[in-house]
Amino acid sequence: MNNEPDLELTSALVPLFVVTNGRSLPPDHAYERTTLVSAEDGVSAAGLMLSPEAGQVLEMVTDGFLSVAEVAAHTHLPLGIVRILLAELEEGGLVITRKPVPRAERVDREILSAVLDGLKARFGA
Numbered sequence: 001m002n003n004e005p006d007l008e009l010t011s012a013l014v015p016l017f018v019v020t021n022g023r024s025l026p027p028d029h030a031y032e033r034t035t036l037v038s039a040e041d042g043v044s045a046a047g048l049m050l051s052p053e054a055g056q057v058l059e060m061v062t063d064g065f066l067s068v069a070e071v072a073a074h075t076h077l078p079l080g081i082v083r084i085l086l087a088e089l090e091e092g093g094l095v096i097t098r099k100p101v102p103r104a105e106r107v108d109r110e111i112l113s114a115v116l117d118g119l120k121a122r123f124g125a
Contacts, residue, residue, distance in 0.1 A: 020084045021051070029087040033069040033079065034100040037061050037086055043094050053077065054085050058094055065098065 031037075039062040050058065057071055066074075072082040089095040 020081060023084055023088065025080070025084050026087055026091075029083070029090065031068045031083045031086055031097065032100060033067065035068045036065040036098040036100070037068060037071060037095055038065045038098075039095055040093060048094075050089075051085075053081075054089060057082065057085050058089060061095060 039058055043058070044062060048055070048058075053075065056075055060066060060071060060074055068079065068082060068086065071086070072079045075082065077085075086095060086097070090097060
């Protein structure tokens with residue numbers, strides 16, 4: 001009989017639990033997949049006491065904005081874990097987030113109407 005625990009059953013879960021230090025996403029941080037994230041000016045992961053995964057996320061968003069989904073794809077971490085890491089970084093003042101523009105606010109109907117009128121005048125309709 002082997003008294004060692006079966007690590008194969010838990011190995012897929014333990015690293016994710018360790019990555020987040022057992023934290024869950026705070027209720028006031030709801031990051032959509034399209035939420036844009038960037039590092040605060042002058043912040044770099046060097047010299048900060050961050051987990052390797054949080055440092056990787058911070059370095060990734062240092063040069064500009066990336067969406068939450070892009071960060072998850074580049075780090076190969078589940079979306080939920082990335083959201084927790086981003087909440088931790090935002091609470092520490094290391095990253096800023098920008099909510100995506102709601103679909104209803106993206107289009108200026110007056111501009112579209114003017115373009116349509118111009119196309120009708122130019123090409124007839």
